Amino acid sequence: MTGVAERDERAVVRFIERFSSVFTDSGMARMPARVFVTLLVSESGRMTAAELGEVLQVSPAAISGAVRYLSQVELIRREREVGSRRDVFQVSDDVWYEAVFHKDQMLDRWSVPLKEGVETLGPDTPAGRRLNETLAFFKFIHQEMPAMLKRWHAYRAETFGS
DSSP states (O other): OOOOTTOOHHHHHHHHHHHHHHHHHTTOOHHHHHHHHHHHHSSSSEEEHHHHHHHHTOOHHHHHHHHHHHHHTTSSEEEEOTTSSOEEEEOOTTHHHHHHHHHHHHHHHHHHHHHHHHHHHOTTSHHHHHHHHHHHHHHHHHHHHHHHHHHHHHHHHHHHOO
């Protein structure tokens, strides 16, 4: 793993396993959780599949499936290493902002089928009311998100500098 010489790599690996178990307990598959946390704690936030496999002591196939999933849910990006055929996987320094932003876009996309479901089931049926409340909740979150993200950027600048 790339990093500062003072790091206790065994302690880092123990942390990766402990923190990734939190993601696993929250519903993420084990290998994507381990890969995500490994990238999160790497000094550069960038690693190749071989580097990830070396840290986690797993096969390239395990890394491949994990990075495919993490790319699909937009927690990491895949980039081509300049002058090489190797891919580099990167977690953004602002990964949580990006994840929330993308979830906000997803909530907006869900509104069309939810409206259709309310119409199909009828707004006065128990199922229609549940879908309508779900729609209202997503609409509320979508409306609140820009102001919340603006406050986050101000808080981040104040706390960590620009």
